[in-house]
Amino acid sequence: MSEVAPVSPEETARRAKRSAAISLVLVAGAGAGAFALAGLAGAKRDEDVLVYRTLDACLAERVRSAQACTEAEAAARAAHAASAPRYETLAECERHHGSGGCVPGATVTPDAQGRTLPLMSAFMMGRTDEQNLPVQPLYAHAPAEERSHAGHGGGYAGGYCTGSGARVVPGGGGSGARVSSAVARSPVSTPRTIARGGFGGTGRAVAAASSGHGTGGG
Amino acid sequence: MRRVATAERPDWREHAARAGFHFHSFDHSFDGAPYWDESAYYAFSLAEIEEDIEEPTRDLHALCLAFVARAVEDEAILASLAIPEHAFDAIRASWRRGDPALYGRLDLSYGGAGTGPAKLLEYNADTPTALYESAVFQWLWLEDGLARGRLPAGSDQYNALHERLVARLAEIGGSGRLTFASFADAPEDRGTVAYLQDCALQAGLAAPFLPVEAIGLKSDGWFVDEAGHPIETLFKLYPWEWIFADPFGRAVAAAPTRFLEPPWKAVLSNKGMLAHLWAMAPGHPNLLPAFFEDDPAKAALGDSFVKKPLYAREGANVLVVREGAVAARVEGPYGAEGFVRQGLAALPRFDGRHALIGSWIVGNEPAGLCLREGDGPITTDRARFVPHVIDP
Numbered sequence: 001m002s003e004v005a006p007v008s009p010e011e012t013a014r015r016a017k018r019s020a021a022i023s024l025v026l027v028a029g030a031g032a033g034a035f036a037l038a039g040l041a042g043a044k045r046d047e048d049v050l051v052y053r054t055l056d057a058c059l060a061e062r063v064r065s066a067q068a069c070t071e072a073e074a075a076a077r078a079a080h081a082a083s084a085p086r087y088e089t090l091a092e093c094e095r096h097h098g099s100g101g102c103v104p105g106a107t108v109t110p111d112a113q114g115r116t117l118p119l120m121s122a123f124m125m126g127r128t129d130e131q132n133l134p135v136q137p138l139y140a141h142a143p144a145e146e147r148s149h150a151g152h153g154g155g156y157a158g159g160y161c162t163g164s165g166a167r168v169v170p171g172g173g174g175s176g177a178r179v180s181s182a183v184a185r186s187p188v189s190t191p192r193t194i195a196r197g198g199f200g201g202t203g204r205a206v207a208a209a210s211s212g213h214g215t216g217g218g
Numbered sequence: 219m220r221r222v223a224t225a226e227r228p229d230w231r232e233h234a235a236r237a238g239f240h241f242h243s244f245d246h247s248f249d250g251a252p253y254w255d256e257s258a259y260y261a262f263s264l265a266e267i268e269e270d271i272e273e274p275t276r277d278l279h280a281l282c283l284a285f286v287a288r289a290v291e292d293e294a295i296l297a298s299l300a301i302p303e304h305a306f307d308a309i310r311a312s313w314r315r316g317d318p319a320l321y322g323r324l325d326l327s328y329g330g331a332g333t334g335p336a337k338l339l340e341y342n343a344d345t346p347t348a349l350y351e352s353a354v355f356q357w358l359w360l361e362d363g364l365a366r367g368r369l370p371a372g373s374d375q376y377n378a379l380h381e382r383l384v385a386r387l388a389e390i391g392g393s394g395r396l397t398f399a400s401f402a403d404a405p406e407d408r409g410t411v412a413y414l415q416d417c418a419l420q421a422g423l424a425a426p427f428l429p430v431e432a433i434g435l436k437s438d439g440w441f442v443d444e445a446g447h448p449i450e451t452l453f454k455l456y457p458w459e460w461i462f463a464d465p466f467g468r469a470v471a472a473a474p475t476r477f478l479e480p481p482w483k484a485v486l487s488n489k490g491m492l493a494h495l496w497a498m499a500p501g502h503p504n505l506l507p508a509f510f511e512d513d514p515a516k517a518a519l520g521d522s523f524v525k526k527p528l529y530a531r532e533g534a535n536v537l538v539v540r541e542g543a544v545a546a547r548v549e550g551p552y553g554a555e556g557f558v559r560q561g562l563a564a565l566p567r568f569d570g571r572h573a574l575i576g577s578w579i580v581g582n583e584p585a586g587l588c589l590r591e592g593d594g595p596i597t598t599d600r601a602r603f604v605p606h607v608i609d610p
Contacts, residue, residue, distance in 0.1 A: 019381040198466030202433035209551035
């Protein structure tokens with residue numbers, strides 16, 4: 001520590017033990033708006049969605065009308081063929097989606113010839129029509145070899161991911177799930193060159209299982 | 219070290235608003251009670267700060283780095299920390315490249331001169347929060363207290379955090395752009411990140427923010443921002459164990475993107491590390507004996523100990539056993555990966571409150587402290603932040 005000529009003993013101690021000055025260019029005062037820190041607690045963060053493994057499950061639960069279920073399942077199948085992630089090899093696909101979770105692309109759609117696609121495991125739709133959410137196909141997440149490491153949130157292994165890689169975790173074995181609005185509103189339209197949503201799912205699952213006022217912090 | 223009860227400033231909430239401190243109270247779904255608590259402060263002597271906190275912090279951090287160097291060359295150690303195998307390469311590579319670190323916080327049990335050395339409880343090496351209130355609002359509280367004569371003239375504070383953060387960011391700023399990510403809707407996390415963005419700007423860097431879920435992965439291996447531009451360096455307030463459990467976690471090792479904190483911090487930000495430190499430096503004055511729960515050697519701790527999950531936050535799933543009886547327990551979602559058992563160093567009590575010292579590291583140097591007070595022996599997310607001074 002380089003010594004400056006002391007102005008007073010007090011001044012010397014200050015230089016040693018605390019910041020001499022603090023200026024905030026953004027956080028304080030007028031700049032706080034730049035981060036919109038205030039009012040975040042009320043920000044709309046999640047959408048209530050429904051996740052069904054089969055059309056029958058959707059029909060049986062009767063949360064949505066029979067017509068809505070039927071249309072959603074068909075839309076998900078169509079989206080699956082058009083936008084399911086394409087993997088170069090079976091091994092690469094199974095690393096993400098589990099052993100037995102993938103099929104040759106040509107069995108799904110001719111334009112996936114030579115690639116491997118995950119099986120569509122479920123479909124996700126809004127809880128209500130008013131949410132205006134697109135239907136999305138879902139794929140099995142939590143590959144077999146990861147199950148031993150799973151549980152970073154208490155048994156959400158066996159959840160799903162969207163075509164863009166975002167994690168979707170139905171709660172308590174039911175059909176209901178909460179996903180961030182960004183995930184719910186942005187289905188993949190073309191097989192990905194840029195995947196999105198592949199970070200954050202684990203944290204959301206843990207946050208849902210605890211009651212902290214921060215999520216990532218400690 | 220003593221606790222000084224005092225009247226809070228009637229206008230402290232206005233000060234907080236002016237300073238951009240918006241998460242100073244607990245969620246109203248609890249009770250809206252203040253998290254920032256200035257109805258008391260702690261006073262230390264300079265010797266307590268320098269000899270009992272600062273020096274041990276420097277020493278413990280050096281020991282931790284020595285442990286990382288050992289761990290990255292030994293897969294058995296990495297596996298013992300419940301780090302998934304697919305993450306080993308990313309961790310190893312980041313250490314061997316010398317990827318720099320920004321900050322961390324050691325949590326210490328220390329009750330003042332004459333009560334024995336500070337003991338390391340854990341190292342929040344990856345995603346420590348309470349940074350802004352430590353670096354800025356605590357500092358402003360001191361300045362205001364001196365200006366109004368509420369504090370003894372000449373009172374100082376162990377808190378060079380702000381200066382050190384700006385200097386460190388300038389030092390490791392690389393390309394001149396540092397992208398920041400966290401959950402956008404968690405006020406405390408967003409506040410911490412906003413403050414660090416501010417520091418980065420003052421260090422001369424561009425400092426854009428994006429929500430963690432908006433990070434993209436391009437087929438060429440780069441992580442990209444919302445516009446699809448490669449992210450050269452990403453500060454993420456999102457722990458490595460979550461990243462490695464997320465779908466994109468497997469892409470980290472091959473990605474040219476660099477991270478703050480770097481992947482090697484995963485070795486330190488879990489409590490399995492405590493058992494390894496004790497094995498490396500048994501009897502170290504600032505360490506508590508610690509063993510993995512499945513290690514028969516844990517019997518050495520007898521019937522008073524603390525059982526902690528390898529991965530947990532805010533005191534969740536911690537169990538305190540005193541003389542064979544459960545003294546305290548906090549529920550939570552953690553523990554699936556295993557537990558460690560640590561010797562009991564009960565937090566000191568002042569006026570009936572339990573005090574926990576957080577000792578900050580910036581780069582590789584100790585930089586300041588924060589103090590949190592709780593009603594029980596386990597510090598949870600309901601603990602209050604109480605400021606401190608160094609006696610004139």
